[in-house]
Amino acid sequence: MELFFKYLQYEKRYSPHTLTSYHTDLGQFALYLEQVYQITDAAEADHTIIRSWLLTLVQNNIQPRSINRKIACLRSYYRFLLAQQRIPANPMLRIKAPKASKKLPAFVAEEPFNNFLDSFTFEDSFEGQRDRLILEFLYGTGMRLAELINVTEADVNFSAKTVRVLGKGNKERILPLNESLVQSISSYLKYKKSLQADNNSEKLLVTTKALPLYPKFVYRVVKKHISLVTTSEHNSPHVLRHSFATHLLNKGADLNAIKELLGHASLAATQVYTHNSIERLKSIFEKAHPKA
Structure with a gap:
């Protein structure tokens, strides 16, 4: 994961805010894998395991926008693992993001x-x-x-x-x-x-x-x-x-x-x-x- 974050920071040049959010998201996912499936390497997770985590987030009333950001994080991560030849296929290809309601931008008069x-x-x-x-x-x-x-x-x-x-x-x-x-x-x-x-x-x-x-x-x-x-x-x-x-x-x-x-x-x-x-x-x- 640390190699992934260095890739985002130095090659993709993601903002510090996005890097912090992705750190949190991947940390939560890794904790879920360890506690529920006794998996210590996210590369071992398949689409059914990932889907079960997302379902848990929905059941915990996490907002769709937040879930979509976590999905975006996992998509970037598994694309990175695939490019590094750590996994044979990308499990995120079978994951669909929930529809998030579009909020109008708030502004002052x-x-x-x-x-x-x-x-x-x-x-x-x-x-x-x-x-x-x-x-x-x-x-x-x-x-x-x-x-x-x-x-x-x-x-x-x-x-x-x-x-x-x-x-x-x-x-x-x-x-x-x-x-x-x-x-x-x-x-x-x-x-x-x-x-x-x-x-x-x-x-x-x-x-x-x-x-x-x-x-x-x-x-x-x-x-x-x-x-x-x-x-x-x-x-x-x-x-x-x-x-x-x-x-x-x-x-x-x-x-x-x-x-x-x-x-x-x-x-x-x-x-x-x-x-x-x-x-x-x-x-x-x-x-x-x-x-x-």
């Missing part, structure tokens, strides 16, 4: 959130300007959390008003910056230079000790401020990415352009945002049309 960014008084300090920049970056570019914490000062091009982002699979893309965001970066950097620290990080966003930010830190900042705008439980950094895409689409942006900005590999991943726009159109129709 455009006007209240923009009013918040314009009117909220962030502290005139390093922490205050950094927190503002976190929110503006996520909402103003639509980048992922992992992409945000890895942006370096060198990635920002002030003259071109762009930022270079390294996305999933080490795919690089260039994102435009609006004037407000450029000004926020400039203001923040003045405070960052005044930090008294021995280990100044090349990362753009850092803690007060000049160390790179970490996911939980960003989660706390986003949750703290979004809760002032909405009562929804959906207040993670990813909600601002969804808001970015939804608001662009509502303003008439081309779906392919949004796909490129988000760094999606296929248009199918971006099309989920059209459902939110359709719901908005339905609402307008019901309020305005005399026959609605």
Whole structure:
């Protein structure tokens, strides 16, 4: 399994988040094999054993989306074992994934959130300007959390008003910056230079000790401020990415352009945002049309 994870990390370049999830999934599967079937090598499991584990997950009320991720993990693992000639055939070929209900992406309302960014008084300090920049970056570019914490000062091009982002699979893309965001970066950097620290990080966003930010830190900042705008439980950094895409689409942006900005590999991943726009159109129709 360790060889498999090295393969995912260094050859397939999976994100740390996916690697952590796959570690958990394979660990749970290995524990099941040992406890129920006294099998210590997953290569010995056939499709009936794998199916029995999946059935156990269903009986334990595990969500279909989570089960599908575990199936994706096992598919990658057994393909790897087959390529390594550890198994004669891939048992996952006889496994079907359960249908998962499609949830519409959660997003914050455009006007209240923009009013918040314009009117909220962030502290005139390093922490205050950094927190503002976190929110503006996520909402103003639509980048992922992992992409945000890895942006370096060198990635920002002030003259071109762009930022270079390294996305999933080490795919690089260039994102435009609006004037407000450029000004926020400039203001923040003045405070960052005044930090008294021995280990100044090349990362753009850092803690007060000049160390790179970490996911939980960003989660706390986003949750703290979004809760002032909405009562929804959906207040993670990813909600601002969804808001970015939804608001662009509502303003008439081309779906392919949004796909490129988000760094999606296929248009199918971006099309989920059209459902939110359709719901908005339905609402307008019901309020305005005399026959609605």
